[in-house]
Amino acid sequence: MNFNLILFFAGILIFLTLIWVIRKLFNIIPHPSLKLLRILFPSWRFFEGLTPVPKIFYRFRQNGTHYSEWLPLLQTDREFIADIKSDFAVKFLSKVNDNSELEFSVETQPVTDSKLQTKPQRNFKKLFNNSEENLNLTYLGQIEQLINDISELEPSPEHSSEFSSELPSASHSLSIESLTSYKIVYAYIKEQILLRHSAHYFQFKIGALVFNPNSHHSEWSESLYSNDCELL
Amino acid sequence: MTIELTMTLSLVLLSLSLLVQSFEMLSLCSKVITNSPWSWHHVRNDFIHWPPFLLFSFDHLYVNHFKLLILIQIALSFCLPLLPPMIIPFLIITYLLVALRFRGNFNGGSDAMTMVTLISLLLLFIFPSQKLTNAIGFYLLAFHCTLSYFISGVVKFKNSSWRSGVALEVFLTQSNYAVPASIQRLAQQKMFVTTGSWLIILFESCFPLVWVFPNLTGLYITAAFLFHIINYFCLGLNRFVFAWLVTYPALFFCTQRL
Numbered sequence: 001m002n003f004n005l006i007l008f009f010a011g012i013l014i015f016l017t018l019i020w021v022i023r024k025l026f027n028i029i030p031h032p033s034l035k036l037l038r039i040l041f042p043s044w045r046f047f048e049g050l051t052p053v054p055k056i057f058y059r060f061r062q063n064g065t066h067y068s069e070w071l072p073l074l075q076t077d078r079e080f081i082a083d084i085k086s087d088f089a090v091k092f093l094s095k096v097n098d099n100s101e102l103e104f105s106v107e108t109q110p111v112t113d114s115k116l117q118t119k120p121q122r123n124f125k126k127l128f129n130n131s132e133e134n135l136n137l138t139y140l141g142q143i144e145q146l147i148n149d150i151s152e153l154e155p156s157p158e159h160s161s162e163f164s165s166e167l168p169s170a171s172h173s174l175s176i177e178s179l180t181s182y183k184i185v186y187a188y189i190k191e192q193i194l195l196r197h198s199a200h201y202f203q204f205k206i207g208a209l210v211f212n213p214n215s216h217h218s219e220w221s222e223s224l225y226s227n228d229c230e231l232l
Numbered sequence: 233m234t235i236e237l238t239m240t241l242s243l244v245l246l247s248l249s250l251l252v253q254s255f256e257m258l259s260l261c262s263k264v265i266t267n268s269p270w271s272w273h274h275v276r277n278d279f280i281h282w283p284p285f286l287l288f289s290f291d292h293l294y295v296n297h298f299k300l301l302i303l304i305q306i307a308l309s310f311c312l313p314l315l316p317p318m319i320i321p322f323l324i325i326t327y328l329l330v331a332l333r334f335r336g337n338f339n340g341g342s343d344a345m346t347m348v349t350l351i352s353l354l355l356l357f358i359f360p361s362q363k364l365t366n367a368i369g370f371y372l373l374a375f376h377c378t379l380s381y382f383i384s385g386v387v388k389f390k391n392s393s394w395r396s397g398v399a400l401e402v403f404l405t406q407s408n409y410a411v412p413a414s415i416q417r418l419a420q421q422k423m424f425v426t427t428g429s430w431l432i433i434l435f436e437s438c439f440p441l442v443w444v445f446p447n448l449t450g451l452y453i454t455a456a457f458l459f460h461i462i463n464y465f466c467l468g469l470n471r472f473v474f475a476w477l478v479t480y481p482a483l484f485f486c487t488q489r490l
Binding site: 010012014033035036037038039040042043044045046047048049050053054055074120122126127128129130131133134135137138139140141142145178180183184185187188191209211213216218 | 252255256257259260263264268269270271274275277278279281282328331332334335336337338339340341343344345347348368371372375376379380383384387388391392393394396398399402403406407408409410411412464465468470471473
């Protein structure tokens with residue numbers, strides 16, 4: 001028994017030493033590269049707590065027409081819009097009205113069975129091939145990453161036509177455009193709109209729902225608000 | 233359980249896990265390689281500080297031969313139980329290359345656990361074949377399996393929103409995972425989320441008990457497997473089922489030797 005315990009602790013020691021050596025080695029490599037190799041040193045901190053839930057809204061128009069209503073981009077958000085509590089909806093609209101003349105299309109009816117439309121296919125076959133859902137999860141990961149990246153960016157005096165000048169995010173728009181996460185998310189938004197609509201221009205908003213345990217409601221925190229973007 | 237049986241089971245299960253992941257990736261190849269949000273010309277921005285020869289190789293590999301890379305991984309995974317010492321190093325390379333293509337990982341924790349498994353099993357073969365050193369790889373794998381549940385449980389326990397059930401409720405009703413409607417309805421019941429939260433916290437935090445009471449290992453492994461199946465039905469995390477399944481033979485073997 002003692003011998004096996006020694007073996008077990010030897011394994012722990014080897015593991016910790018490896019982690020230490022890897023971290024030392026990574027000190028000579030720029031930080032982003034460390035993130036790319038995170039598969040080699042797992043953290044195992046799954047679903048640690050209440051984290052901001054990223055959301056995307058978009059609207060579109062054709063040449064010479066007005067923009068549509070704001071619509072949720074993510075599939076699960078279509079249910080979310082119907083699912084939110086009326087208190088939260090008021091906050092949501094208020095936030096938008098503070099910054100622009102835009103309004104979201106928000107329903108405030110109580111939740112009913114018909115509103116909960118999420119019916120993902122989860123069967124034995126999908127257990128062995130759930131590729132579409134896993135691909136969608138990678139996009140969600142990139143949206144979260146983009147929100148984190150934006151929050152870490154230092155504001156710069158440069159401006160770009162891609163973002164509204166009325167929001168703080170506009171001040172460092174050039175930096176945002178150079179982010180890999182932005183490029184991926186932007187392409188994803190464009191792809192999704194093209195799949196659903198025939199349009200020439202679109203705008204989008206990216207933000208996150210942050211749950212407030214005291215009020216027991218989620219609050220909207222906006223990270224990015226685009227100006228006109230060309231679809232084609 | 234003998235060391236040979238543990239080895240065979242681990243290799244067969246790892247082969248299955250890798251095949252599931254590789255075939256999924258193969259079916260996504262056409263959606264990932266070109267004209268997609270995951271196009272290489274978006275992702276290569278992350279690698280501009282890497283050595284030029286690596287960047288050049290990645291350009292070539294990810295634009296022209298990504299599908300071939302996946303096919304090679306499938307072939308290697310099929311042959312894994314037959315020639316593990318020769319195949320595991322190549323699988324580590326292909327697996328890492330696929331992860332890099334997706335900015336570090338494709339499916340979070342399941343990728344990390346698969347990599348841990350590959351490295352652990354490699355340890356079994358790079359040392360001389362004596363029983364003492366042979367076991368180190370299994371101990372490392374069993375250690376990671378235990379640690380994955382334990383850390384996950386402790387961080388939840390430390391979080392008041394998990395202890396009150398709020399985190400689980402918010403997670404099941406507001407997150408971007410496609411949670412089935414029936415589960416969302418259940419998550420709106422206070423009793424369900426509070427009980428569920430504490431069951432998860434207790435199960436995960438107490439996982440190291442298998443090292444103190446080896447007789448509990450079978451029970452814990454069964455519960456862990458069911459836990460991952462439930463996760464799949466609630467959140468769609470199918471890869472986690474297989475990635476953790478691979479670690480159970482090593483865990484059983486190591487705890488039974490105590």
